[in-house]
Amino acid sequence: MDEGALRALVPRVLAALVRRGEDFDAAEDALQEALLEALRVWPEHPPRDPRAWLATVATRRLVDARRSEAARCRREETTYAEPRPAATEEGDDTLFLLFCCCHPDLAPASQVALTLRAVGGLTTREIADAFYVPEATMAQRISRAKRTLRGASMDRPGDLAVVLRVLYLVYTAGHAGRVDLAREAIRLARQLTLATGEPEARGLLALMLLNHARLPARLDAQGRIVTLDRQDRSLWDTREIAEGVRVLQSALALQRHGRYQIEAAIAALHDDAACAEETDWSQILAWYDDLVALSGDPVRQDPAAVLGRAVAVGHVLGPAAGLRETERLRDVLGERHRWHAVRGHLQELAGDLPAAGTSYAAAANLATNVAERDHLIRQAARARAAVP
Structure with missing residues (x-):
């Protein structure tokens, strides 16, 4: 199994463990041990169901950890029955984990870091590189976030507005380091739109796509910023623009306009102009009036x-x-x-x-x-x- 496929399994297995009541920090530690075991075992003995294999091994690690803790505390060893696999859909698992990472007890910076770590599957070093901080600093931030969640009630995870804000913060963090955070945010936003019909989720995805489509023209050969009015529009990704417009239209059709839909509409008008002189500024001003009124x-x-x-x-x-x-x-x-x-x-x-x-x-x-x-x-x- 390649690295991308393995990375995609991580949030699904972690979500299933947390959903059934496991401590977030302990569940992630157990899953990391299961991943190390997978790297050792799978090359010669690949499992039929990788997700189930990881869940089973991680569960055993959790059971072992509980028993070890009980022995150290001189308590009577408790036998833990392995729970049955969660019967939730993959999209629901991802959504649940995403909302847990945006728990209201966490600071915004911690919400972003934990989302990238647990849902995005990024390493601590990759997250640290993206935000220009030492790896040790980012490790402490993530550890504090997980400690905050220890014992926290997961029946009140962050609401959708917080999740959308966190995803947008991830997107606007830019494209520094070894990981393109903009693409990672788009990937997570796609999963979110599959799990909820809220128009603002689609609005955010559309906004990301319509802005990201201009990325090839945003810097010149020397890496310097090129303003929108001076960009070579032939470099824009027309497929990404078309997808963004389709997503936006499906959101606007629900007639519950929010800030992300409005910002996406403004971006779409810029993307629709063949040159800067053809930009429909009258429509853009009307959308800005709506945005300010919010x-x-x-x-x-x-x-x-x-x-x-x-x-x-x-x-x-x-x-x-x-x-x-x-x-x-x-x-x-x-x-x-x-x-x-x-x-x-x-x-x-x-x-x-x-x-x-x-x-x-x-x-x-x-x-x-x-x-x-x-x-x-x-x-x-x-x-x-x-x-x-």
Whole structure:
């Protein structure tokens, strides 16, 4: 059995163990021992049913661990009957485990790490590489998460909104390290949509697909960021776009619009344009109006949405109107690099290149992401060089 097929079995077996009441941490440890045994035994004696084999061996390890603990504590040894295999569907198992990893007692960073470890099957080193932290730091984070779940009630795992947020955090973590986290998030989102009919789950999958389709054009040959309006659209993955549109349409048809569906609709309009000049900014502005309306205090709760709307206003009603929108946001968002970057874009759109150069430079000074900061520095240099 290849590594990919073996990795796919791990969350299913772990979910079955946890579902029947096993401690999360102990179940994962037992499954890891079963995997090591599989690597030793399977090459010469492959099982007929790999999933059942792993579940059986992991269960025996759990029984052995209980007996060992009982002996150390000088208690009477208790005999544990091996429970019957869970009779749940594979999709339900994955969904159950995903929700457990998003348990409300866990911090968001721990939810993301545990999801990648338990559901995604990534190693601790792979997760650490993806988030630019030492392996020991990530190991401690995952261990704390599992300790938090020890004894926690699994009848109140994280709700769907939390699961979707965690998957989106995984996706937006980027493509660093040895594992493409965006592809991993898409894989998990696909499994989630198979297990629930909620339109926001489909909306998130559509959003991921429509954004991921542009990945081949997002960086130039030197690894530098290429903005959407300057990307070579012939490099976009048209199959991924088509799939994203189909998924989005199926979600919107349910008439229960949420933020992921709306963001996916905006992404679809960008993807549908053959060139930047053909972008339907009027429809994009209408969707941004709907997105901003979802929040009671959008400026503080959803600054990305209000800044995106300001850009759309600039393209529909003119850059001066867009800049007036940003002025209304200055008191709250004026210290954020994206506010200055949006100002630079609108000023460049208006032909005020000196002001655009100043705004891009201010954005670069506030940016924390190295690639984005370098991009903004180049934007500032380009605007200043174009000044007569």
